[in-house]
Amino acid sequence: MNTLPVSDLPNTQPPWIENTPSANPMIVSSRIRLARNIRHLRFPHKLFGDHKSIIFLQVKETLEDMPEFPGPSLVSMGDTSDIGRRILFERHLISAEMACMGKGSGVFVDQSGLTAVMVNEEDHLRIHTLHSGLDLDTLWARVSTLERAIAEHIPFAYNDDLGYLTACPTNVGTGMRASVMLHLAGLEMCDELDAVMRGAQELGLTTRGAFGEGSEPEGGFVQISNQSTLGEDESTILRRLKAAVNRLTDAEAGIRGQLIHDKTTALRDAVGRALGILRYAHSISTEEAFQHLGTLRLGAHCELLPSIEAGQLDKLLVAIQPGHLRATTRNADAGQTARDNLRASLIRKRLFQEP
């Protein structure tokens, strides 16, 4: 099995970015992951590097020549640079936790770049797949087919009462976490996003900003996922998540409709300011760039920015993140200040065709 050429990834667009104009502008991407552990073995945080390496090899042998996981390649964390880890994280192929792991941990990615198996993160296996837009049924079919194929070779820790047994009891049962990245910039602009997120939490869903746990919903980007994994089957969990997503996007669509209809000064002002800052800034942080690009994304959908497409902005949202930025500008050692300068320059080039 070949090693994934991580440093080449930033030259290509992440496959989960949708470029078609018909895409729902309020739903960026969806993801489902299944946490699985090998029967009778200690969980990864209780294993040493050599023991983890054996599990990694076992998974490698299982995934090789598996029709459900075509064209696999691998990344071993022990052999991956800091910048490589960042790139994988920014493309949603590994978690933040995996980015901190060493020898014996790693990820397998299929040829589509949409489906991956993390080995020795919090659990022995984290099988996950993602897609642009909201297509949880397709994701479930894909991830459960792969999981089932792996289960033919690797016995998973499971009991009839508690289901799949995981290192952290927050994942026990189905081991499934389904999440949807939403763009709710209209709700954010009208100061209703906090209330809406609290409502989702009361429905038993977890909400986070675009940068994961503890992050703010910069630019109106919000991740919503199921909190509970035990007591309900997968289809019920997915149905509830879909219902919540529909309610949130309905609320956002209502606000956007109003904004488009009224062409309010508030919207034009926000979009104009975002445009001005991105056009003339010479140093900008990832968070601030997300904030303004999110506003432009809303402006593009509300027909205020005919020359800018949402797909173009989505690509930029990945390109400006630290790992991709350092790779594409060939500044592997760029510190925070240098990155902020490079980021501002990249945005001016991509959005305003500055040489």
Place this chain on the structure above:
Amino acid sequence: MLCQICQKNPATLHIEEVVGSTKTTLHLCSDCAKTTQTDDHAGDNNLKLAALAYQLASDKLKALHGEAGALPNVPHQICKKCSTTLAEYHNTGRLGCPECYDSFREHMQPILEHMHRGTSHSGTAPPDAKQATKPPAPNADTADAATQNGTPEHPPQPPPEPASETIARLRKQLDQAVKNENYEQAAKLRDRLRALTSADTPPKP
């Protein structure tokens, strides 16, 4: 509600600590509140309300006590399989091995009730589980091979090959070695298996 320490008497003392948005509660019976700490923590015998409240209020103290396996509301229990203690779980949020769920069953029950919408699994099961697999897919038409599962121990085997018996035997030994956490043996068996299986497979272009 039962006392969180003895799990026998009704809890009559309820202490609640709120730090920011995090609420910690402790429910004790009067006996445990007056005199006892669990099992072998003789140093904590004089569990007084003031001391208890102080312990709850101080994260630093809680961390110290946790390392010693003596959080006031955590019984001293060890998983027989992996030696993880309940205190370790409370410090890290992680159990040590799948068997920890059995070892700490009583303690985990209320925690799971709090975390999840139910306490028993109703989703899909692995192919070799005893119970029949429930239909897993939200859309029955796109249901994967899981629904075809008829609980055989293994998927249908291809016709016997010359080395198949050896491979099967080695696989069994490998499973056993992994089960016993005998990793050196497992690595050797894996290498032998790999040599055998690659000899049977035509080389890749």
